[in-house]
Structures are given as structure tokens and as C-alpha cells.
Amino acid sequence: MHEDTPYPDSTRHxxxxxxxxxxxxxxxxxxxSCWSLAPVDEFRVFDDSDFHRIVDSKGxxxxxxxxxxxxxxxxxxxxxxxxxxxPKPPGRxxxxxxxxxxxxxxxxxxxxxxxPSKKVMALLQDxxxxxxxxRKRLAKGDH
Amino acid sequence: MNESPxxxxxxxxxxxxxxxxxxxxxxxxxxxxxxxCFGTEDGAVFWTNFDGVQYGDPLLNATLDDYDxxxxxxxxxxxxxxVTTRSGSAVWKNAQANGSKRKGGRAGIGSHGVxxxxxxxxxxxxxxGGLMSxxxxxxxxxxxxxxxxxxxxxxxxxxxxLTAANGQQVxxxxxxxxxxxxGYYKPGDxxxxxxxxxxxADFIDICSVGSTCHPLAAYALTRDSRILAFNDxxxxxKPVTLRYESMAGVAYRILSAGDFVFVLTSKAxxxxxxxxxxxxxxxxxxxxxxxxxxxxxxxxxNLVGNRWxxxxxxxxxxxxxxxxxxxxxxxDFEEIISEPTDIWANAKVVERxxxxxxxxxxxAK
Numbered sequence: 001m002h003e004d005t006p007y008p009d010s011t012r013h014x015x016x017x018x019x020x021x022x023x024x025x026x027x028x029x030x031x032x033s034c035w036s037l038a039p040v041d042e043f044r045v046f047d048d049s050d051f052h053r054i055v056d057s058k059g060x061x062x063x064x065x066x067x068x069x070x071x072x073x074x075x076x077x078x079x080x081x082x083x084x085x086x087p088k089p090p091g092r093x094x095x096x097x098x099x100x101x102x103x104x105x106x107x108x109x110x111x112x113x114x115x116p117s118k119k120v121m122a123l124l125q126d127x128x129x130x131x132x133x134x135r136k137r138l139a140k141g142d143h
Numbered sequence: 144m145n146e147s148p149x150x151x152x153x154x155x156x157x158x159x160x161x162x163x164x165x166x167x168x169x170x171x172x173x174x175x176x177x178x179x180c181f182g183t184e185d186g187a188v189f190w191t192n193f194d195g196v197q198y199g200d201p202l203l204n205a206t207l208d209d210y211d212x213x214x215x216x217x218x219x220x221x222x223x224x225x226v227t228t229r230s231g232s233a234v235w236k237n238a239q240a241n242g243s244k245r246k247g248g249r250a251g252i253g254s255h256g257v258x259x260x261x262x263x264x265x266x267x268x269x270x271x272g273g274l275m276s277x278x279x280x281x282x283x284x285x286x287x288x289x290x291x292x293x294x295x296x297x298x299x300x301x302x303x304x305l306t307a308a309n310g311q312q313v314x315x316x317x318x319x320x321x322x323x324x325x326g327y328y329k330p331g332d333x334x335x336x337x338x339x340x341x342x343x344a345d346f347i348d349i350c351s352v353g354s355t356c357h358p359l360a361a362y363a364l365t366r367d368s369r370i371l372a373f374n375d376x377x378x379x380x381k382p383v384t385l386r387y388e389s390m391a392g393v394a395y396r397i398l399s400a401g402d403f404v405f406v407l408t409s410k411a412x413x414x415x416x417x418x419x420x421x422x423x424x425x426x427x428x429x430x431x432x433x434x435x436x437x438x439x440x441x442x443x444x445n446l447v448g449n450r451w452x453x454x455x456x457x458x459x460x461x462x463x464x465x466x467x468x469x470x471x472x473x474x475d476f477e478e479i480i481s482e483p484t485d486i487w488a489n490a491k492v493v494e495r496x497x498x499x500x501x502x503x504x505x506x507a508k
């Protein structure tokens with residue numbers, strides 16, 4: 001990628017459009033959390049997140065990628081949970097993999113703090129996107 | 144493969160502890176071989192005897208954090224207790240005492256867990272933040288060092304602490320797709336690491352073999368259940384690489400106790416007997432070994448000395464008696480053979496320096 005790239009499709013539930021940002025595909029510096037998925041799989045995580053409506057109090061949605069029963073790494077640091085941010089209209093949504101532990105370093109990772117929250121992980125479990133065991137592992141930072 | 148111990152929870156080998164408790168997030172050793180220690184999803188720590196009977200008052204908010212996060216590690220060393228969550232970490236004195244005798248201080252950095260290091264310190268893997276070590280400096284003051292790379296290219300996920308024959312401290316790290324990293328450790332010094340990177344290998348865990356003749360021998364585990372057996376993590380020799388067809392699912396942990404190696408995957412607990420036989424003159428990795436497996440879906444596991452293995456489930460804990468397991472070698476174990484696996488064509492060695500940044504941790508008066 002050389003620039004922010006709009007994904008051609010919209011989500012099946014809400015018709016949201018998605019932007020694959022350069023920042024989260026290698027151009028954001030060392031503290032930027034980056035995707036390791038093919039565009040079609042990255043969009044699939046977003047589409048599933050919208051479909052199951054795993055939403056926090058700020059309107060952000062969350063998702064995972066599963067193959068069979070197993071959660072897959074979605075980021076270059078082997079993260080397993082993604083967050084997506086609502087746009088300012090008429091913009092597009094964008095997102096990135098979440099850092100599994102609260103970082104000691106400054107910058108984006110420190111601000112992430114406790115995402116996903118325990119409440120969000122409970123919603124992921126209720127939607128059967130993750131099992132109770134997977135929720136417990138994620139709660140421990142075992143991505 | 145054996146039937147799941149979940150179907151017959153109390154047998155000669157297995158005992159079910161904390162049955163029905165779905166709030167546990169960690170289970171392992173307590174201090175000074177006094178029993179077991181448990182962590183909860185709400186950030187509390189409590190203690191039991193070896194039969195799971197609770198004693199003393201639980202330690203609430205064990206990382207002194209603003210968040211009630213799930214405990215992901217507890218370790219005891221030289222009279223201190225360290226506790227970690229993904230949100231924070233803390234060190235305690237008199238943690239098992241009641242009320243006002245407890246004194247703790249927080250480091251405020253999340254980690255993947257904590258181990259007691261050979262030199263009286265605690266090591267906490269910080270993901271791409273590097274490795275945190277905490278040493279007691281005086282009775283109420285600890286020195287905290289975070290050894291990290293500005294490039295954030297090493298995802299420190301698990302750590303093992305080893306002591307060389309000459310007394311030098313060695314830290315070996317499972318650093319996910321960044322490889323395996325190892326180096327000599329001195330408190331406060333930059334960490335010079337030799338990193339073994341293998342394209343396509345995701346290193347998920349590492350542990351000491353526990354060989355007195357080969358104190359720097361270690362096992363590493365990849366997410367696709369390859370085991371790498373190092374006779375000395377610092378001598379630069381290639382480890383022996385093993386893979387077993389029977390190990391399905393995603394690998395979580397590898398632990399070694401006596402002649403047993405335990406591999407926990409998302410599908411089962413695998414027990415391998417005498418994977419390594421070592422003496423002063425030799426270090427032999429056996430490709431044909433007795434092994435047994437137990438079908439279970441576990442979250443984590445930890446050893447308590449060489450006597451117990453605690454397996455954390457979604458609704459309780461299973462205790463495996465290693466003494467009884469050693470008596471079962473003829474009945475339940477079958478020979479398995481590791482498949483040839485050569486991942487070295489994709490291997491490279493990278494030297495890294497992780498600078499150490501110091502801060503203070505004060506135990507509350």
C-alpha cells in the first residue's frame with residue numbers, strides 16, 4: 001500500500017464503508033499497530049464485527065478472525081482482537097489490531113490501555129465469536 | 144489418547160479443585176511449597192492447601208491498579224510476591240499475611256505474566272515493550288528495569304531464567320514471530336540478545352529442561368506444536384526440532400518436570416517421557432519416546448515443584464499428581480515418534496541490544 005485505500009465493498013449489516021489506512025499497514029512508525037491480513041480478510045473482520053454489533057460506549061466496534069474453532073493472529077504482533085472507529089460523516093470506518101497488554105512505552109500503545117474491556121469481551125462471547133476459554137485467555141493478554 | 148479427565152475428575156492421577164468456579168484466571172505454586180495459589184478474573188489472589196482448601200484472607204486488587212483485570216501471573220522469590228495482569232503489576236511483602244501487615248508497591252505496567260528469576264529478581268514479558276525486571280534494593284525499595292527495543296521488533300511473550308555453570312544469569316525469551324532470544328543478564332545493564340529468527344515459526348513458550356548437567360538446556364515451543372530442544376541456549380548450536388502428528392490444535396505452553404515434558408494445546412494435554420536424557424558427557428534427544436495425552440480444553444497450566452501440575456479450565460482446576468503419573472508409565476503410555484522437521488532453511492541469527500531504563504518501585508509504608 002502506498003496510500004490509504006478504500007475497500008470496494010460495504011458491510012452486509014449496516015452498509016458501512018471501510019478504509020485501509022496507511023498508518024496501520026506499515027507507515028505509522030514503530031508504535032502503530034499493523035494488520036498482517038490480506039485485504040479481504042481484514043474487511044471480513046470488520047464485516048463480522050458490524051454484523052454482530054460488538055459495540056462499546058463510544059460506538060467503536062470489535063472483532064476477531066476465526067478459522068474453525070481457533071482464533072487467528074490478525075496483526076504483526078500476533079494480536080487477535082481488532083477495533084474499528086466510526087468515521088465523521090461522510091467518511092469511512094477504519095481499524096487496527098489491539099495491543100494485548102498495557103504498554104510501558106509512550107504513544108499510541110499506552111493510550112490503548114484496557115481494550116477490549118471485559119465488557120466487550122463478554123459481548124464477543126455472548127455473540128459466540130469466542131468461547132469462554134478464549135475469552136479468559138484474551139482477558140489474560142494471551143493473544 | 145486417554146479419555147478426558149473431565150469425565151472422571153477424581154482418579155489416582157487427577158483431582159478436581161475449585162469445581163464450578165468460573166472466575167479463576169491463574170493457578171500455580173504458592174510460596175515455600177505451602178500449597179497452591181490462585182488468581183481471579185477480578186484481580187484477586189488467594190491461597191489453598193494441596194487439596195484446594197482455602198486458607199487466609201484473599202488479596203484483593205493484587206496489582207494495586209485502577210482496573211479489576213484478570214490475574215495472569217504470580218511468582219514468589221526471596222520472600223516477595225509479584226503479581227501481574229495485562230494492565231498492571233505489583234510486588235508484595237507479607238502477601239499471605241492478613242490486613243495491615245501486607246505491604247505492596249505497583250509498577251503499573253501490563254505484562255504477559257511473571258516468573259521468579261534465579262537471582263532473586265522477577266522477570267515480566269512486556270510484549271513489544273521488552274522485558275521488565277524487578278529487584279529488591281532495600282526493604283521497601285525495588286529497582287525496576289525495562290529492557291526494550293525502540294524498533295519494537297521483538298514481541299517478548301514468555302521468559303525463562305537459567306543459571307550457567309559459572310553462575311552467570313541467562314534469560315531466554317520466546318518472542319513470537321520475532322524468534323527465540325537469549326543473552327546474559329545483569330541487573331541494570333543493556334540486554335545483548337542473540338535472536339534466532341525462523342520464518343513461519345511463532346515461538347509461544349520456553350522453559351528450562353531442568354538438567355543439572357546442562358543448566359542452559361531449554362525447550363522452546365512454537366504455536367504449531369514444534370518443540371525445539373537446546374542443549375545450551377548460549378552455545379550457538381542448532382537445537383533438535385521435533386514435531387508429533389498427534390499434537391493437534393494451537394500450542395499454548397511447554398513445561399518440564401523431572402523426566403516429563405508437558406505440552407498444552409487447545410485440544411489436549413500431552414505428556415512426553417524422557418524426551419531428553421542427559422549426563423555430564425552427553426545430551427541425547429530421543430525421537431522415540433513414551434507419551435500419553437489427555438483430551439481437555441484448558442486455558443493454562445503451571446507446575447508446582449516436581450510434584451503437581453495444575454491445569455486451569457474454564458470452570459475449575461485439575462491437579463495432576465506427577466508421582467502417580469510416574470507409576471503409570473507401563474499402562475497409559477505409548478511410544479510416539481517425532482516426524483522429521485527441518486525449519487532451519489528459513490533460520491537466521493540476529494544480534495540485538497535492549498537498553499535498560501530504570502525506575503523505582505516503593506513498597507507502601
